[in-house]
Amino acid sequence: MAIESDGGGGDGARGKRRRRVDVFRISALPDDLRRRILTHLPLKDAIRTGAFAQGWRDLWKSRWAEPTSCLDIHLLPGDKPTEVLRLLESGPRRRLDRFSLVVDNQRLRNHHLRRLLAYAAECRVEDLQIDLRCCKPSEKFNYHLPLSSPLLAHLSLRNINISDLYYKDARPFLALEVIRLHSVTSSVRFTRVLALCPRLRILDLRRCYCGHVLLGNRHIPAPNSLSRINIAECYGETRLHTVGVPRLRSLRYSGDFVLYPYHLPKGAAPTDLYICLGEPIPPYRWNRMFPDDLSGLTVLTVCSNALKVASSMLNDRPNCRWDKMSKLPNLKELQLLMLEMEMHNLADIYLLLKSCHFSNLEKLFVQLPATSDVPLGDLVEEVSVELPGDSLVKLGMVKVMNFNWRRFELKLVSLLLRKATSLHKLLLVSPNVDPLHVPGVQEADLLLLKEALASGRIIVSESDDPAIQPFHPEVFIEE
Known part of the structure; x- marks a missing residue:
């Protein structure tokens, strides 16, 4: 969607007038047609169109009028996961901005979850939120990152395991910018996950168990774009001093520094720090x-x-x-x-x-x-x-x-x-x-x-x- 003038060497005032005319022309299109244009854009680019003119603000929220581009599923205690899956899989696949799954149901099994995640990946979801609040205690629920949508930009997981990752065969996730994990157990060294996310900006870990090394490996560098790290009450040692994090600007740490310390690189230049210790060190x-x-x-x-x-x-x-x-x-x-x-x-x-x-x-x-x-x-x-x-x-x-x-x-x-x-x-x-x-x-x-x-x-x-x-x-x- 080009809105800039291609007039080349004209003066600055004339170039600005042309750009304003282009914005006016595209803004004069009917809402349905403009929504159709937005369906061809990634979510973050569709949101940015709100800077064009007043008429574009919040238009992205309705770019799919029917059905909606956001799917929120809440499995209550009396729901049947198989019935929910039957309704989902019987319909057409459409691209989703957000897929949210909240489970308050002990009938859910791991194979149900795999099918729900497969559905989200087929819909090329950009924002995936999984919260397993109440599931069968004996069931082991896993999330396998390589099976995610290639357009995945925001990933939020709670009360789930991250399964083993075969690093050599895994493809990179070029769109993934935010990872938020709460009460997640990972059998994978987190450096392997980060190496597949070159555009990752925010890593937020709360009450997670990620082994002894959360970050830091000379052979598998962290993404250069990583600018914010939040670590709260996690089990595992955070080593940032052995790996370059040149754009780290925000660190928020809360926990027991004696048992699970973090180590910052000496060359880091943060703009905001949050330090809350469980006891004096x-x-x-x-x-x-x-x-x-x-x-x-x-x-x-x-x-x-x-x-x-x-x-x-x-x-x-x-x-x-x-x-x-x-x-x-x-x-x-x-x-x-x-x-x-x-x-x-x-x-x-x-x-x-x-x-x-x-x-x-x-x-x-x-x-x-x-x-x-x-x-x-x-x-x-x-x-x-x-x-x-x-x-x-x-x-x-x-x-x-x-x-x-x-x-x-x-x-x-x-x-x-x-x-x-x-x-x-x-x-x-x-x-x-x-x-x-x-x-x-x-x-x-x-x-x-x-x-x-x-x-x-x-x-x-x-x-x-x-x-x-x-x-x-x-x-x-x-x-």
Whole structure:
């Protein structure tokens, strides 16, 4: 579908006029004819036609008016898989944008699943979603990648096994860009799968068992296009330092680093990092968590266990910085996941703010634990910090979740009010909208808080505002 002028050497204004005329002419076609044009395009190209003109937006969603290009099957407990297959296989094959199968039925057998997947492949599906929620426990359900559609672009699997892959005989999947696996067991080294997907951009693994080596093989390189890796509560060691991932820009890791560590390549240059550790790790493993250059990092999410490790390093060597973590000149958003919150956790936060010189930080999110055994009037030793003069000068918005008016929480808020000169909005999401009287808080801090509440600089709400969310909205793995 050509929309550009082929006039060659005309001036720029005339070329633009011709292109506008071409767009107008093709947009003047009847909707049915334009839908027919879209049926000849891959899904992602059909979606991009929405940039042509207003009349093309969302037209791709109805490019097959009857029957629909999306097929969603939900096998309920009383359904018969053979009857569903009979209805599907008796009709004509049509190209599908999406094929979704959700199983809440213990009658499903592996040969039923093979036939359903074969049907999806014959329809040249582009987005395949399989979720086996409830199946016969003794049945082994396998997904065989080489039998997939050649147009497969998005693959999402849950509660299924990836069967053995004969690498030498397998054809590449040139369209596959996104792989999302949840509770999947793989008997295949993942490098063999990735080697068949040269355009893969996103790899998302959650509660998967993928053996000892999830990624990394000098002889089978990862795809150059791989830019985002999410690993949450997986069993297996993730080695990225032995293989080039030149375009890796996003890494989100949640799990037990001691048992199932990951290793980043030193040359990686991520723009966003999410690190949530199940428990604190030995300080000597700290450097393995980060590449050498973090100067391009714009978004960082860390949990209190990670902060505790860094804090212990500072206590051992008080004159040192956090090396890699101290050089974050472009960081614009920071999220702190406080798995527990006591006064020593507040000290860890202060050390982070002091050591990293957040001169360009614009947004700060603090996720406090929903419940705490610490009393409201916790009388412990004072924690104080003197921040550098250039720290927090651009911080304009702070959001604190599960705020309970405890003493260490009030101290953090009062510090931010004093040091963040550009702060115009401080959101406190709290079950107690009215400020509580907390003993042990200095009068100057209370006066500062009351003035901020009266001026609207501090906003207290019982419910979260969905419009103001961090870049990494998921705190823990989804169930």
